[in-house]
Amino acid sequence: MKTVKLGSQGLEVSRMGLGCMGMSEFYAGRDDQRGLATLDRALELGVNFWDTADMYGPFTNEELVGRALSGRRDKVVLATKFGNQRGQKGEFLGVCGRPDYVARCCEDSLRRLGTDHIDLYYQHRVDSTVPIEDTVGAMALLVKQGKVRFLGLSEAAPATIRRAHRVHPISALQTEYSLWSRDPESEILSTVRELGIGFVAYSPLGRGFLSGRFKSPEDLPQDDYRRRHPRFQGENFAKNLELVARLEALAREKKCSPAQAALAWVMARGGDVVPIPGTTRPERLEENVKALEVALSAADLEGLDRAFPPGATSGDRYADMSTVNR
Numbered sequence: 656m657k658t659v660k661l662g663s664q665g666l667e668v669s670r671m672g673l674g675c676m677g678m679s680e681f682y683a684g685r686d687d688q689r690g691l692a693t694l695d696r697a698l699e700l701g702v703n704f705w706d707t708a709d710m711y712g713p714f715t716n717e718e719l720v721g722r723a724l725s726g727r728r729d730k731v732v733l734a735t736k737f738g739n740q741r742g743q744k745g746e747f748l749g750v751c752g753r754p755d756y757v758a759r760c761c762e763d764s765l766r767r768l769g770t771d772h773i774d775l776y777y778q779h780r781v782d783s784t785v786p787i788e789d790t791v792g793a794m795a796l797l798v799k800q801g802k803v804r805f806l807g808l809s810e811a812a813p814a815t816i817r818r819a820h821r822v823h824p825i826s827a828l829q830t831e832y833s834l835w836s837r838d839p840e841s842e843i844l845s846t847v848r849e850l851g852i853g854f855v856a857y858s859p860l861g862r863g864f865l866s867g868r869f870k871s872p873e874d875l876p877q878d879d880y881r882r883r884h885p886r887f888q889g890e891n892f893a894k895n896l897e898l899v900a901r902l903e904a905l906a907r908e909k910k911c912s913p914a915q916a917a918l919a920w921v922m923a924r925g926g927d928v929v930p931i932p933g934t935t936r937p938e939r940l941e942e943n944v945k946a947l948e949v950a951l952s953a954a955d956l957e958g959l960d961r962a963f964p965p966g967a968t969s970g971d972r973y974a975d976m977s978t979v980n981r
Contacts, residue, residue: 656701661853662826672704674933679716683876708736736779752782754793781981795823832856859930885970901962918946
């Protein structure tokens with residue numbers, strides 16, 4: 656597994672990471688033992704960059720990842736997040752970036768993960784009621800205390816990224832990015848590259864849509880949150896299927912799966928762009944990793960750009976877009 660520098664502060668991660676969210680919540684078919692098997696296989700394949708958050712579960716995903724870390728903490732580059740508040744029953748309580756909350760969340764995450772440090776600590780969403788300088792100042796104190804090694808932001812706007820970076824160097828910006836979510840290309844990618852910040856692409860398979868596995872909304876289990884996702888509903892679903900058909904055609908030419916072609920496209924955007932596709936199954940993880948072997952030519956990339964121009968996807972990324980790009 657090739658490793659790459661994420662940002663200019665010294666953080667080094669596997670060329671592809673692993674999103675752990677679906678192992679504990681949101682997607683159907685959750686199974687802790689299978690999740691642990693997937694994490695075991697990730698290390699065997701060299702996928703050492705694991706991504707979780709306190710809100711996933713809520714709270715239980717960090718505990719699951721902590722079980723997988725036991726006895727091999729030094730083999731994993733661990734990323735987690737704070738900022739999306741949830742109650743014990745799973746209720747969403749809003750976004751918080753208060754300094755006292757930052758410190759408390761870090762302590763709770765360290766306990767659940769069973770570790771004394773977090774490699775990359777993200778603010779999951781920006782709190783518009785708290786100056787970013789105050790939030791990042793509290794995060795910087797965690798670095799000084801040795802509890803966190805590097806800092807990150809998620810779904811932050813260019814101006815916010817610049818303000819945060821002046822307080823303490825930001826090593827990574829995590830935002831949704833894929834063939835059907837190309838918003839970062841307008842300003843965000845150029846901003847982080849100017850500042851020497853790495854880019855982590857979450858949902859690089861469009862929450863599984865780009866894998867070609869879903870042909871109708873009924874293919875999604877009843878307890879899968881994607882049934883409530885704008886891009887998986889009604890006319891949006893039908894229009895987005897037309898986009899996926901173009902990806903499937905290219906994948907047939909390249910003798911790879913649509914998922915592998917989609918991941919290869921993300922990695923072709925630059926060595927500073929690291930995708931973290933999520934999966935709950937070892938075999939899917941193996942398929943994703945093989946995307947590293949898919950070489951897209953200039954003609955392939957041009958064809959995908961024509962097939963998936965920015966803004967082509969039907970439907971918003973979230974039902975409520977109010978907390979992204981702040």
